[in-house]
Amino acid sequence: MIDIFAVLPLSLLLFACAITFVGGFVKGAVGFAMPLIMVSGMGILIDPQTVVAGVIFPIVVTNGMQVARAGLGPAWDGFKEHWRYVVVVCVMILVSAQFLRSIPADVMFLVLGVPVVGLCTVQLIGWHPRIPPRYRRAFEWGAGAVSGALGGLAGTWGPPTVLYLLALDTPRARQMAVQGVIYGLGSVMLFLGHLRSGVLNVQTWPLSALLLVPAILGMWLGFRLGDRFDQERFRRVTLWVLVLAGANLIRRGLMG
Known part of the structure; x- marks a missing residue:
């Protein structure tokens, strides 16, 4: 706990736990957005x-939970189809x-x-590109590079x-399986990458480990209560909140 308080005072530690709990709950309820919520909220x-x-330990563990819940068979099938992107x-x-x-x-x-x-605005307006089959391989490489670059930095x-x-x-069923593979393997790479970069170090890993508690509790509650919500409405409200939080981060970056 001494190491944790050296990184964050108690007030900010409680704030981080609250944001992480919300992120875990949303991930359990609708299957996405925990990293976005943690990054934009804690930031x-x-x-x-x-x-x-x-963010690192909560992402690794909750993505593992999501993969296990979906089943390893569909995840393997999804990997074989989209291995280049992964x-x-x-x-x-x-x-x-x-x-x-x-930086x-x-x-x-x-x-x-x-x-x-x-990314939240794109989802809110419902836009998505259409890729002809002949361009699929190039699209896989390019989209994977952009996604991975954002993953390592943000x-x-x-x-x-x-x-x-x-x-x-x-198809939606295959989407869920592929997402599970990409989120699971990507989170392991995030852990390894920042172990090497020094971002995850002896001062910061206790904080990330502590945030596992609210992340898992939130995800468990989201699993239990998710079916009671209008998921589309809940998803859109979440995206709007993220847009506002992200806009505040941009304001801080521009104004210093």
Whole structure:
């Protein structure tokens, strides 16, 4: 606990736990957005590099829970179909994570905020690209590179993955399986990448480990209560809140 308080005072630690609980709940209820919620919410008051470090363990464990809940068979089938995208995402997460510590704080707020606002807005307006079959392989490589770069720097590669799968007209059941693989393997790469970059270190890993508690509790509650919500309305409200939080991160990046 001494190490944790050296990173964050009690008030900010409780704030981070509350944001993480909300992120876990949303992930359990509708299956997405925990990294976006943690990054945009915690980033309001907490240093960006500390935010990314705090996100790592909750992402690894909750993505593992999601994969296990969906089943390993469908996940393996999804990997075989989209292995190029998965491999590029994982490699780019490892590579881009190494640049995080060299980015100034003001720029990091933009790195965190712009993808949140852009990706949530795209989902709100319902737009997704259409990719002809002859361009599929090039699209897999390019989309994987963008998703992985965002993942290593901002800790989130979920929304680009959703857009990628929609662009290929992937059936919903297969989408869930592929997302599970990409989120699960990507989170392991995020852990390894930031272990090497130094973002996850002896000072920050206790914080990330502590945030597992509210993340798992929130996800458990989301699993139990998710079926009681109008999921589409809940999803849209979540996206609007994320847009506002992301806009505030952009404001901090521009105004210093």
